[in-house]
Amino acid sequence: DVVLTQTPHSLSVTPGQPASMSCKSSHSALHSDGKTYFYWYLQKPGQSPQLLIYEASNRFSGVPDRFAGSGSGTDFTLKISRVEAEDVGVYYCMQRYSFGQGTKLEIK
Amino acid sequence: EVQLVQSGAEVKKPGESLKISCRASGYSFTTSWIAWVRQMPGKGLEWMGNIFPADSETIYSPAFQGQVTISADKSISTAFLQWNSLKASDTAMYYCARRSSLDYWGQGTLVTVSS
Numbered sequence: 220d221v222v223l224t225q226t227p228h229s230l231s232v233t234p235g236q237p238a239s240m241s242c243k244s245s246h247s248a249l250h251s252d253g254k255t256y257f258y259w260y261l262q263k264p265g266q267s268p269q270l271l272i273y274e275a276s277n278r279f280s281g282v283p284d285r286f287a288g289s290g291s292g293t294d295f296t297l298k299i300s301r302v303e304a305e306d307v308g309v310y311y312c313m314q315r316y317s318f319g320q321g322t323k324l325e326i327k
Numbered sequence: 328e329v330q331l332v333q334s335g336a337e338v339k340k341p342g343e344s345l346k347i348s349c350r351a352s353g354y355s356f357t358t359s360w361i362a363w364v365r366q367m368p369g370k371g372l373e374w375m376g377n378i379f380p381a382d383s384e385t386i387y388s389p390a391f392q393g394q395v396t397i398s399a400d401k402s403i404s405t406a407f408l409q410w411n412s413l414k415a416s417d418t419a420m421y422y423c424a425r426r427s428s429l430d431y432w433g434q435g436t437l438v439t440v441s442s
Contacts, residue, residue, distance in 0.1 A: 256427075258428060258429070260372075260429070262372075267422055267432040267433065267434055267435055268364075268372065268422070268424075268429070268432055269432065270428060270429060270430045270431075273428050273430070279430065309371075311371065311372055313372075313429070316362070316374035316377075316388070316427075317374070318371055318372040318373070318374070319371075320371050321371050
């Protein structure tokens, strides 16, 4: 089974400042087809999760360009260039249907 | 517009059976996997299993194999998640989501099991 470890557990950021979070996997996300099947989701308070990033670095439809996913193999990062109030919630990484435990983003 | 609309909240007693649904629209239902994801109160996300509606092929997480049944009815573009005998520990929010990327999610169905 894939084990995903997210850090930090929580993050408190001033609006307009950047934020960064990490997800480390126990198994490489690189598939034999050359694609990296790694995803990031945001679950806003009281809402369903929503897909932000697919295949490690591609923004899903409608996701603002302040969100950027990077990484390869077993180490991945999600960065928000300028945090906005609407970005609060829990961020989850996912690989092969295993989820990380989440990083909670709060606004200072 | 892709939409997954789930059935409403349920309150059940231990030992009762339950079947919840996820109705898809805005795309060809038979061409994409549907996944079910559990979120227990205050906890994270857990993948339960998938179904491919075209042929009803199912894959279950080992943690949920034998505990639930996933099915689909192509004629009404709807996937289902069912329990034969609920336990208090099944109390959770259940989400359906499309494709292996989980690109679109339903609004969730809250299942409460209490005596």
